[in-house]
Structures are given as structure tokens and as C-alpha cells.
Amino acid sequence: MDDERPTVRHFTVPASAAGQRLDRWLTEQFPESSRSAVQRWIADGQVQVDGERPAKAGLALEAEAQVEVRQLPPQDTTLQPQEIPLDIIYEDDGLLVIDKQAGLVVHPGPGHAAGTLANAVLHHCPGLEGIGGERRPGIVHRLDKGTSGVIVVAKHDTAMRFLQEQFAARTVHKEYLALLEGRIEPPRGRIDAPVGRHPIERQRMAVLPAGGGAAGSSGRGAVTDYESLRVYDWQMGGQTVRFSLVRAILHTGRTHQIRLHFAWRKNPVVGDTMYGFTRARLALKRPFLHAFRLGIRLPGTEEQRVFEAPLPADLQRVLDTLGEYEE
Numbered sequence: 060m061d062d063e064r065p066t067v068r069h070f071t072v073p074a075s076a077a078g079q080r081l082d083r084w085l086t087e088q089f090p091e092s093s094r095s096a097v098q099r100w101i102a103d104g105q106v107q108v109d110g111e112r113p114a115k116a117g118l119a120l121e122a123e124a125q126v127e128v129r130q131l132p133p134q135d136t137t138l139q140p141q142e143i144p145l146d147i148i149y150e151d152d153g154l155l156v157i158d159k160q161a162g163l164v165v166h167p168g169p170g171h172a173a174g175t176l177a178n179a180v181l182h183h184c185p186g187l188e189g190i191g192g193e194r195r196p197g198i199v200h201r202l203d204k205g206t207s208g209v210i211v212v213a214k215h216d217t218a219m220r221f222l223q224e225q226f227a228a229r230t231v232h233k234e235y236l237a238l239l240e241g242r243i244e245p246p247r248g249r250i251d252a253p254v255g256r257h258p259i260e261r262q263r264m265a266v267l268p269a270g271g272g273a274a275g276s277s278g279r280g281a282v283t284d285y286e287s288l289r290v291y292d293w294q295m296g297g298q299t300v301r302f303s304l305v306r307a308i309l310h311t312g313r314t315h316q317i318r319l320h321f322a323w324r325k326n327p328v329v330g331d332t333m334y335g336f337t338r339a340r341l342a343l344k345r346p347f348l349h350a351f352r353l354g355i356r357l358p359g360t361e362e363q364r365v366f367e368a369p370l371p372a373d374l375q376r377v378l379d380t381l382g383e384y385e386e
Contacts, residue, residue, distance in 0.1 A: 065105075065129040074122040081108065082116035085128065102256075105129045114258070114277060138167065138196065143179035148366050153218035153358035154211055155180065155197070158368040161207040161345050166198050180212050187214060200226055200312060205330075208235070208350025208368045218358035225355060226312065232354030233309040235317055236370065238347035238377065239326040240335060243303045246287035250320040253278030254313040263333060264315040266323045282310040283320045291381040295340070302329060302381060306351075318346060329377070341377055349374055 076084050082101060086094045098116045100106050106113060107127045108120070120126075146158040159165070159176060166177040177196055181187055187196040197212040199222045213219035225231050253269040255278035267278035284307070291302045303326065307317050318334050321327055327335025330343040354365040370378075 070126040072124040077122040081118040140182035141178035165201040205345035209353040234352035238329040254281040284308040
């Protein structure tokens with residue numbers, strides 16, 4: 060239908076705007092839209108500069124550059140409460156701490172208009188509508204769809220800002236359990252490798268050089284500490300296959316960081332068909348990745364609380380299948 064076609068607008072960057080950030084300049088051209096909305100257009104591929112998709116929203120513009128913006132028809136952004144079961148670890152007047160089940164998307168997005176954690180939280184706490192954005196009520200951070208474990212949700216704006224400041228300052232303790240392919244060496248260490256959007260496959264992330272560079276070639280700092288807890292020897296097709304159960308601590312929160320970092324080290328997360336083996340070698344329908352522990356200060360206090368979520372049944376069954384392990 061005609062009303063479903065995108066509106067395409069073309070701009071020529073004037074000399075006076077040379078050197079400006081792309082997102083900032085476009086926000087001036089679309090005063091009815093927020094800067095975050097413009098950044099989403101750029102990330103979603105709705106913006107081209109001189110016929111190419113820009114690598115980042117902060118691209119420095121050149122005089123006479125040709126900018127094309129494809130605006131999609133407006134969609135209903137009203138988030139509806141849905142009665143989806145939540146495993147609540149802790150709740151007070153300021154926040155919810157939830158043990159998210161694997162398979163549950165955190166907030167609506169392409170392909171997931173409903174059935175998300177945000178829909179469930181809004182049903183549990185109707186007053187959250189509008190806290191932190193109409194599509195992400197109270198959502199302070201996120202976990203991948205296939206990742207289970209501890210996630211925190213703010214219940215009012217003051218709590219939202221308090222929690223966001225801790226994540227921004229990197230004072231939140233984020234600890235995961237992951238089962239990796241092979242024996243990781245050394246058994247304890249740090250992975251310090253910048254992460255950015257893959258320059259070609261935009262659904263994936265990649266380890267990329269930090270800072271500026273050619274289109275699609277820059278990454279942001281990402282640091283993961285890890286410790287091997289045990290190594291399993293498992294017989295598969297007459298051969299001994301090793302797996303490492305590790306504890307991983309995130310010092311940054313880049314998209315797919317743990318999965319990408321371990322794959323980059325040639326020890327991909329078991330069950331991760333995006334960065335590891337394309338077919339699962341164990342009976343697992345998602346990556347073996349669980350947000351086991353979260354340490355955070357509660358809103359309005361200086362008290363740091365640590366919340367834990369036990370290993371879910373599907374991941375525990377994998378460990379039980381592997382059986383004995385090396386000390």
C-alpha cells in the first residue's frame with residue numbers, strides 16, 4: 060500500500076556544517092525528532108552519506124556531502140501490559156530484580172513487537188509506563204534473548220537515574236557462567252578487545268580497532284575477566300572433546316561481548332551458533348550463558364546488594380550429561 064512506503068528526503072551538507080556530527084546535524088534538520096531517534100535511524104540503515112551506510116552516528120560530515128534519509132511510516136508504539144510469568148528475586152519501592160528466562164526478549168524491537176520482558180514488567184507494575192521511555196519502561200540494561208539470569212528494572216525516574224549512573228560508572232558487578240568449547244588457556248585472564256558492529260553482517264558484532272577508521276572499522280573498549288572453574292572431558296564419536304566452565308566478569312557492557320570475546324579467543328560459548336559452531340554439539344537450544352550474579356547499590360542508599368540466580372534446568376542438564384570433570 061502507498062501509505063506503507065518510506066518517505067525519502069535528500070540533503071546537501073553546507074560548508075558551514077563541515078565537521079559536525081551526523082546525528083547532531085540531522086537532528087537539526089528534523090526538529091520534531093529526538094537525537095536518539097535519529098541515532099536509531101542511522102543504526103537501522105535508514106541513512107546514507109554519499110551513497111554509503113555510515114559506520115557510526117558520530118561521523119564527521121564533509122561539505123557538499125549528499126545525505127539521504129528514509130523515514131518509515133509511523134507505527135503504534137504503545138506498549139501493552141501482558142501477563143507473562145516473572146521470577147522475581149527481589150522487589151522494593153525503587154526496583155525489581157528478575158531472573159530472566161532464556162528465550163524472553165528484554166524490550167520490543169523488529170520482529171518482537173510483544174511478548175517481551177517490558178510487556179511483562181508493565182503488567183506487574185502498571186505505574187512504570189513512561190519510566191525510561193515508552194518502549195522500555197524501567198529497563199536499565201539488557202540481556203540477549205538466549206541469555207538467562209539476573210536483570211534489574213527501575214520503578215521510578217529517580218531510581219532509573221541512580222541505576223544508570225552506576226552502569227555508566229562501571230561500578231556494577233556483572234558475573235556470568237559460560238560453558239566454552241575446548242580448554243581455555245591460560246585458565247585465568249583478561250580479554251581486552253574493542254567491540255563494534257560488523258562492517259558487513261550488521262546483525263553481528265566483531266572485534267575491531269578502537270577509535271576512528273574506515274567505514275565500519277571502529278570498536279569501543281570492551282574488557283572481560285574470566286576464570287576457568289572446571290574442564291570436562293567428553294567422549295564424542297570416539298574422540299575426547301573438552302569443554303571449560305568459566306566465570307566471566309564484565310567490566311563493560313557491549314552487545315554480545317562475552318560471546319564475541321570467547322569466540323575471538325577460539326573458545327566459543329557452547330550452543331552459540333552465531334559466533335561458534337553452526338550446529339550445536341550438545342543438546343542445547345541456546346548459548347550456555349547465564350547472568351549468575353549482579354552487585355548493585357540500591358536506590359537511595361549506599362548499600363551494595365548482591366543478587367544471584369541459580370543455573371537453570373536446561374544448562375544444569377548439560378553439565379550433568381558431561382559428568383566427571385578434571386580437577
